[in-house]
Amino acid sequence: VQLVESGGGSVQSGGSLRLTCAVTARGYSTICAGWFRQIPGHGREGVAYLDYDGATAYADSAKGRFTISKDNAKNVYLQIENLQPEDTALYTCGADVGWFCSRSRYDVRKAYTYWGQGTQVTVS
Numbered sequence: 001v002q003l004v005e006s007g008g009g010s011v012q013s014g015g016s017l018r019l020t021c022a023v024t025a026r027g028y029s030t031i032c033a034g035w036f037r038q039i040p041g042h043g044r045e046g047v048a049y050l051d052y053d054g055a056t057a058y059a060d061s062a063k064g065r066f067t068i069s070k071d072n073a074k075n076v077y078l079q080i081e082n083l084q085p086e087d088t089a090l091y092t093c094g095a096d097v098g099w100f101c102s103r104s105r106y107d108v109r110k111a112y113t114y115w116g117q118g119t120q121v122t123v124s
Contacts, residue, residue, distance in 0.1 A: 001025045001114040003093050008119030015083050019119055021076040021093035032101035033076040034110055035068060037089035037121075044092070046108035048078060057106045083123045092118040 007019040025031055034049040048068035049057040056068050067079040076093060094112030096103070104110040 001028070001095060001097055003095055003114055003116035005091065005093055005116045005119040008091060008121045010122045010124065011083055013084055013123055015123070016079070016081045017083065017121060019078040019080070019091055019093075019121070021078075021095075021116060023074040023076060023093075023095055025074060025095070025097050028097040030098050030101050031074060031095060032097075032105075032110075033068075033070070033093055033095040034108060034112065035066075035076075035078045035091060035093050037087075037091045038118075039089045045089075046110065049106060049108045049110060050076060051105055052101050055106065057108050059108045062108075080121075083121070085123050088121060088123050090118040090120050092116055 002024040004022045030052045032052045036044045038044040047059045047062040050068045065081045069077045093116050095114045
């Protein structure tokens, strides 16, 4: 299983971005995933969760501006609206497959087995 994030960049306050997590998981149809962000000097914060059945969950800090979704190609997206300077962080996606998706369902802090390298979002 491999995860590759993209879509980060530098944006002005009020702008929006769509982050993409390209998931390669040959042979697996049950996939769950989530997005996290990390600010230097701070711990990693879970912001959104996407269950294999399509259910979603969000951290309080993400409700209303963040939307997690997926497509049939196993890409997982994070749409962020009205970006603010405090959203500046390295955004990383995590994923699990198969039985491991039954653990910590709907928990934005889920400890995934697989992780990408992250994509930087900078808001000024």
